[in-house]
Amino acid sequence: xxxxxxxANPPVATPFFFYLLAAIMIIGGILVITRRNAVHSAMALxxxxxxxxxxxxxxxxPFVAGVQIILYAGGIMVxxxxxxxxxxxxxxxxxxxxxKQWLVGIAAAAALGGLFIAVxxxxxxxxxxxxxxxxxxxEGENTQRVAALLFDRATGTYMFAFExxxxxxxxxxxxxxxxxxxxx
Amino acid sequence: MHGAIQYILSxxxxxxxxxxxxxxxxxxxxxxxxxxxxxxxxIAMNWLERKILAxxxxxxGPMRVGPHGLLQPIADALxxxxxxxxxxxxxxxxxxxxxxxxxxxxxxTVFVVVPFGPTHAITDMNIGVLFMxxxxxxxVLGIVTAGWASNSHYPxxxxxxxxxxxxxxxxxxxxxxxxxxxMTSLNETSTGTLSMIGIVQxxxxxxxxxxxxxxxxxxxxxxxxAVAMVAETNRAPFDLPEAESELTAGFHTEYSxxxxxxxxxxxxxxxxxxxxxxxTLWLGGWLRPFPNxxxxxxxxxxxxxxxxxxxxxxxxxTFYSTARMxxxxxxxxxxxxxxxxxALLALVGLILFIPGVRVRVQDIFxxxxxxxGFMYLYIWYRGTFPRYRFxxxxxxxxxxxxxxxxxxLILTALVAMRTELLADxxxxxxx
Amino acid sequence: xxxxSTLHYLVLGAALFLLGVIGVLTRRxxxxxxxxxxxxxxxxxxxxxxxxxxxxxxxxxAALHGQVFSIFVITDAxxxxxxxxxxxxxxFRNKExxxxxxxxxxxx
Numbered sequence: 001x002x003x004x005x006x007x008a009n010p011p012v013a014t015p016f017f018f019y020l021l022a023a024i025m026i027i028g029g030i031l032v033i034t035r036r037n038a039v040h041s042a043m044a045l046x047x048x049x050x051x052x053x054x055x056x057x058x059x060x061x062p063f064v065a066g067v068q069i070i071l072y073a074g075g076i077m078v079x080x081x082x083x084x085x086x087x088x089x090x091x092x093x094x095x096x097x098x099x100k101q102w103l104v105g106i107a108a109a110a111a112l113g114g115l116f117i118a119v120x121x122x123x124x125x126x127x128x129x130x131x132x133x134x135x136x137x138x139e140g141e142n143t144q145r146v147a148a149l150l151f152d153r154a155t156g157t158y159m160f161a162f163e164x165x166x167x168x169x170x171x172x173x174x175x176x177x178x179x180x181x182x183x184x
Numbered sequence: 185m186h187g188a189i190q191y192i193l194s195x196x197x198x199x200x201x202x203x204x205x206x207x208x209x210x211x212x213x214x215x216x217x218x219x220x221x222x223x224x225x226x227i228a229m230n231w232l233e234r235k236i237l238a239x240x241x242x243x244x245g246p247m248r249v250g251p252h253g254l255l256q257p258i259a260d261a262l263x264x265x266x267x268x269x270x271x272x273x274x275x276x277x278x279x280x281x282x283x284x285x286x287x288x289x290x291x292x293t294v295f296v297v298v299p300f301g302p303t304h305a306i307t308d309m310n311i312g313v314l315f316m317x318x319x320x321x322x323x324v325l326g327i328v329t330a331g332w333a334s335n336s337h338y339p340x341x342x343x344x345x346x347x348x349x350x351x352x353x354x355x356x357x358x359x360x361x362x363x364x365x366x367m368t369s370l371n372e373t374s375t376g377t378l379s380m381i382g383i384v385q386x387x388x389x390x391x392x393x394x395x396x397x398x399x400x401x402x403x404x405x406x407x408x409x410a411v412a413m414v415a416e417t418n419r420a421p422f423d424l425p426e427a428e429s430e431l432t433a434g435f436h437t438e439y440s441x442x443x444x445x446x447x448x449x450x451x452x453x454x455x456x457x458x459x460x461x462x463x464t465l466w467l468g469g470w471l472r473p474f475p476n477x478x479x480x481x482x483x484x485x486x487x488x489x490x491x492x493x494x495x496x497x498x499x500x501x502t503f504y505s506t507a508r509m510x511x512x513x514x515x516x517x518x519x520x521x522x523x524x525x526x527a528l529l530a531l532v533g534l535i536l537f538i539p540g541v542r543v544r545v546q547d548i549f550x551x552x553x554x555x556x557g558f559m560y561l562y563i564w565y566r567g568t569f570p571r572y573r574f575x576x577x578x579x580x581x582x583x584x585x586x587x588x589x590x591x592x593l594i595l596t597a598l599v600a601m602r603t604e605l606l607a608d609x610x611x612x613x614x615x
Numbered sequence: 616x617x618x619x620s621t622l623h624y625l626v627l628g629a630a631l632f633l634l635g636v637i638g639v640l641t642r643r644x645x646x647x648x649x650x651x652x653x654x655x656x657x658x659x660x661x662x663x664x665x666x667x668x669x670x671x672x673x674x675x676x677a678a679l680h681g682q683v684f685s686i687f688v689i690t691d692a693x694x695x696x697x698x699x700x701x702x703x704x705x706x707f708r709n710k711e712x713x714x715x716x717x718x719x720x721x722x723x
Contacts (some may be wrong), residue, residue: 007326011705018619022627024303029631029654033638038646039279045650047326048631052657059668064660064682064689066314071689074321076350076653076696081328083700084646087707098641099715105640112636116629120622142310144375145677146686158683165690172694179701182708 017058024051036097038084042077049073063143201381202295203307214306218295230257236311240567251522252505265440272335275438279333284439284446286326287595291453294319299380301470301547309438312380313361316461317354320416320454324350327435330447334438345574346418346425352581353415353422357458359589360409363401363596364465367394370600376428384469387560391476395466398599401592408589410561413458415581417451421569421575455612459558460551467554470547488542491549495533502526621641624665631658645706645713649699660685 028048035041049072056065099105150158195207202211231246231254238245246253271280297312308610309315324347329342367374368386377383387393395402415422426434436447463469472487503526509519536549537543572580598605631654637664667681708715710720 014619015617018623022235022623025627026630026634029634032650032654033634033642033647035647036274038644039329041647041650043279043282043329045653046656049657052661054626055627056664057320059664061664061667061679061685062309062311063314064664064685066311066318067686067689068660070314070318070321071693072641072653072657074318076693078324078328078347079696079700080646080650081325081332082344082347083704085328085332085344086704087646087713097643099643103639105637108640109633109637113633116633120626141676142679142682143378145679146683148677149679149683155677158687161687162683165687168619168694169690172697174717176697179698180704 008097014058021051021055024048025055026176040079042080042084045080046073046077061142063146111170185512197302201303201305201308201372202585203309211306214304215296218298218306219292222292222295222456225456226449227257227453229455230260231548232559233566236560236563237567240564251509251518251525254521254525261445264445265607269442270438270440272438275335276333279329283326283330283333284443284450286329287323287450288446288453290319290322290326291450291457293452294457297380297544298457299384299464300551301544302381302385304470305381305460308379308381311378313365313378313383313461313465316380316457317358317361320457321354323351323450323454326450330439331435333433336438339435339437342425342437345510346435349418349422349425349574349577349581350416352411352578353585356408356581356585356589357413357416359586359593360412361404361461361465362592363405365587365599366593367397367402367494367594380464380469380489384464384471387468388475391475393466393468393471398596401596401599404588405594405596406462408585408592409462409466412581412585413462414562414565415576415577416458419451419455419608420566422573424571424574424577455559455562456555459555459562462558463551463554466576470551472546472550489537491546492533492536492542494549494553495529495536499530499533502529621665621669625662628658628661628665631655631661642716645703645718646700648715649696649703649704652699653692653696656688660688663688 025048028051031044032041032048036045049068053065053068053073056062056068065177148155150156150162191207192209195210196206198205202208202214233243234256235253246256249256249259271277294316296306297309297315299308299312327350328347330340330345331339332344334340357400364383365376365378367390368383371386371389373389374382374386377386390397393402397407414420418426426436436444439447474483502522506519506526509515509522536545586593629654629716635651635653635655638654642648642651663681663685665681667679667685670678670681703713706718710717
């Protein structure tokens, strides 16, 4: 059975799931930046990343959700946890947790927040910001379409970027190994 | 009320998984069925492991608790539930409490996409294999945090070793899986697919299981995955991080009672999950033997009778053991128990002969039989092979399996695209 | 409020970006600063994927440019996290601290 020819089913309870996942992400983000213990911050970040993967599924982007789970939650966060454990930081838990320039930092973030609010509440001559169309696309064929954009001879426009990304990863591997060696 | 019944019954005519059909009720029913089936499978695995290991070591294993030790897993579960819950003194309580749940969540969520039949999966995601590999790699997080939260040396070293091992063998697993995905794109009519049901259907369309495709490339890929999956689940011979003579049980040393049973449950579920991946990708999933070579309704009938006969055979063996029980009055309860168990197996076998049940269940039976074969392999490995030392373990993962996987991927791509490549080369050489 | 549109996702992305910026600018522990950078990159990814769905509505089902770009951003984040943590380990080996205020070896 070809999934592209099966009619789309309406998604179930979208606003409830969106607000639930958004709340999880915001609370996770707040926990990341306010916890004293770095392992607690890392676990809050993992929760945020997994909620974000679920949001990607709601946006009909299952391939990006899969990549997020494998790379971010299963790779980068494991790296973070390893480093946190290798750098035993029980001492830092008893010190202050905000740095010397925290006031300037909060002021800059407030300015940025004001900029965001100004942008998102603007009304340019009566038009709203993002007019919506009716979208009923399935997630079937998503991987194939992403692959077509990346690799297809006729329609692929991101092949060069793909190769450069692999070169970037090679440079990062060599750099990380050299940085962490005891004697170069 | 009528709308609700209509909603429930409307799924039965569709030929999709409940997730794809959007039917929440049947998706929940399937989730509960998978959960119950998984729990029964873990309990059975516990008993089977102890008995099979014992018989391989020329001893009998548990014999006392129920007839032939059949109630031993229940006794173990009761003991674990009633044990005192000890938390180490300086341990981080939140993280200590959360870590087993991460591992269990990762091990159980994988079963959302496992295909027991063409429509017998909870859902059929477009990224099925990617989802399974990704979510099973989340259990590394649980192990690392469990080792760190115990605030003690052996668990920390065990956790770091275990997670390093799991991360290393995930790379080899990924390469073997990618070479199979390449093979799925060789269908005549449809494109390649990552969806688990799509992979089995492409094996059906290409008329051979992927383990035999491009011989010996499929076989080498299967072998790489079979070795990597044993290392991924921390089982013998790769169980140094949790072996009792080496690291006093590694990352779950400080966990007692119910929390330890969560780790144990997660380990067996992860074993079943990676075996499901191997069965789906290489061994044809739910397909019965020779679906294309021996088609037709008579062969369908013959093969659909096999599940019933298997259970009747097991019931027959149980009745034979009942007859051989000692004729002592103290053994009367056990004899009756064993006879009852045999009667239960015979009843299941007879139910599996009913035509309606037969047609629906035979896919599930073939899938479960293949996964059960893998479980037996796991136990066999444990009883046979000596343990790898940790540096040997990492050497095998990075220096043997990874280059073999890369070479396999390149060779598979070359062989799969040989006609296009030759046409391109001939075109390029034209003056 | 009840019909989830692109604007909802963009506002959520902006909120996460703001949280990440606060984390980068105010925390003392270098590892948590790096984690806040990951939060910023995730907010950017959310924006990209939300716009990809909006673009898909206009230009047809195969116009998934936002999703492809977000895959590159995730790759980039992985590379940057690896190198950043490597630098952190090298620094920690020299000075035994993970305090942002004390990363001042080049100060005269």
